[in-house]
Amino acid sequence: MGKYELPPLPYSYDALEPNIDARTMEIHHTKHHQTYTDKLNAALDKCPSDIQNKDIVEILSNIDQVPADQKSAINFNGGGFDNHRIFWQNMKANGGGEASGSIAAAINDSFGSFSAFKEKFSSSTVLIQGSGWGWLVYNPSSKKVEYKSMPNQTSPRTEGLIPLLGCDVWEHAYYLKYQNKRPDYISAWWNVINWQDVSERFDKAKK
Numbered sequence: 646m647g648k649y650e651l652p653p654l655p656y657s658y659d660a661l662e663p664n665i666d667a668r669t670m671e672i673h674h675t676k677h678h679q680t681y682t683d684k685l686n687a688a689l690d691k692c693p694s695d696i697q698n699k700d701i702v703e704i705l706s707n708i709d710q711v712p713a714d715q716k717s718a719i720n721f722n723g724g725g726f727d728n729h730r731i732f733w734q735n736m737k738a739n740g741g742g743e744a745s746g747s748i749a750a751a752i753n754d755s756f757g758s759f760s761a762f763k764e765k766f767s768s769s770t771v772l773i774q775g776s777g778w779g780w781l782v783y784n785p786s787s788k789k790v791e792y793k794s795m796p797n798q799t800s801p802r803t804e805g806l807i808p809l810l811g812c813d814v815w816e817h818a819y820y821l822k823y824q825n826k827r828p829d830y831i832s833a834w835w836n837v838i839n840w841q842d843v844s845e846r847f848d849k850a851k852k
């Protein structure tokens with residue numbers, strides 16, 4: 646058995662309907678996230694024990710320490726494993742609305758207002774070429790939150806950034822319901838954001 650297991654969803658597959666459909670959620674979780682998990686475990690099996698003994702968050706944050714022959718596999722599948730477990734937690738039934746508390750103040754500080762943040766996040770994430778993620782991250786260097794687009798499954802952690810809120814824009818995340826209409830999927834995704842989870846990640850990231 647591998648080091649990592651597919652984490653259960655914190656809600657049922659149909660919980661995010663009609664914004665994200667149950668069939669997409671089930672395939673995304675049981676097939677895509679499962680595959681990243683399995684391939685992460687397979688890559689870790691080929692790593693030296695000092696890497697195997699580290700948590701995946703620490704490995705991604707120090708990706709250059711991974712041996713060259715496994716670096717790409719860990720970057721992709723370790724990123725995929727970690728990104729998706731954040732993504733599930735970032736959403737909930739009856740979510741959405743505006744951020745509140747300390748994360749709301751940080752968003753206002755970086756972007757000017759919540760609506761300016763939403764516009765920046767949406768327009769930049771729509772434009773990601775091919776597969777990737779849009780992220781709200783915490784930058785420990787500037788001590789501010791920032792928007793960051795990442796390609797494929799590469800984690801923001803590989804650039805020293807702490808992921809707070811991610812929007813998966815791989816076609817597997819929306820194609821069954823939205824086909825080529827990525828902007829419609831992103832619009833719907835705002836309705837299911839779990840701001841409490843984002844806020845807790847922000848509070849932890851600042852420490």
Ligand code: MN
Pocket residue numbers: 673677729813815817818
């Ligand atoms: Mn995905």
